[in-house]
Amino acid sequence: MLDLAPLWISLRIATIATVVTCFVGIATAHFMHHYRGRGRALLDSIFLARMLLPPTVLGFLLLILLGKNGPLGFLFTNAGISVVFTWYAAVITATVVALPLMYKTTLGAFEQIDSNLQQAARTLGASELTVFRRITLPLALPGLIAGATLAFARALGEFGATLMLAGNIPGRTQTLPMAIYFAVEGGDFREASIWTGVILTVALGGLVSVNRWQPQGRRLAKREEKKEDLTLVSAQENAQETDGPEKLERPDRLRHYASTHRPAHAPTLSVTLTKHLPNFTLDVSFSADEQPL
Secondary structure (H helix, E strand, O other): OOOOHHHHHHHHHHHHHHHHHHHHHHHHHHHHHHOOOOOHHHHHHHHHHHHHOOHHHHHHHHHHHHOOOOHHHHHHHHOOOOOOOOHHHHHHHHHHHHHHHHHHHHHHHHHOOOHHHHHHHHHOOOOHHHHHHHHHHHHOHHHHHHHHHHHHHHHHOOOHHHHHHOOOOOOOOOOHHHHHHHHHHOOOHHHHHHHHHHHHHHHHHHHHHHHHHHHHHHHHHHHHHHHHHHHHHHHHHHHHHHHOOOOOOHHHHHHHHHHHOOOOOOOEEEEEEEEEOOOOEEEEEEEEEOOOO
16 A cells, blocks of 8 residues: 555655745845845856756765764754654755745745836835835735746755655655655565656646636736726716716816816816826826815
8 A cells, every 4th residue: 555654744744845945935035126236147147056956066065064973963952853854854854945935936926026116115105015015016916926836846856955854754844756766676666656647746736726727817808907997987977977978088087076176266286197108008187176274
């Protein structure tokens, strides 16, 4: 009977590593997106170097760092915590190898956002946290989901660094890639084929879902924008049916409505702003009446 422990261990480790990677990757990408000081290229290279290092080299460096005689391992040992050959050592290696994918994808998503939208929110009094939470994150959401999916797939398939730091302990640290490797080494090609099919199904299924969701998300966003625009136009046309001409352009409608609802003796200030941006045209028109003190 096939032991399903490698599957549950891999899913648990990949899920935890993806959650950690999302938080760290978004924070790192947000910092690098705004950082323009010295050493930016060096920092970016350090964040991406883990994509170029062989897994065994990365595992060896983590082993030196987190081993009993390492700088961090010594502190953990004194605190009664042993990292090497544990399941959370596998989480650490999966997080380290998956972080560059989340960081680079998120950074690219942040750089695609029109900065004029963020600047407009700041001029209206929004704090940096509000701008990040209500403008940056929603606009970058497709890129964040793609990065999280890539990070999960990479964490699920991690082998070399995990083997060096966490080992191959059945029922504790044996993930799917290690189960495949040792099944082939032992001549059990049936078990290796089953686990290969499972890991391909999970990884490719996530990527296909993201690729299908992103165009649908963009279509839904455009549909909601059209719906809001039609609602605004309908409300303005209903107001014009009782207050004035029906076939006026949008700024003219607002000016007409303001002119028909102010006293004849009151001075007014009318302002119309039009700015053509890469993704849309900002068209604002308003009127202000003098109010008696």
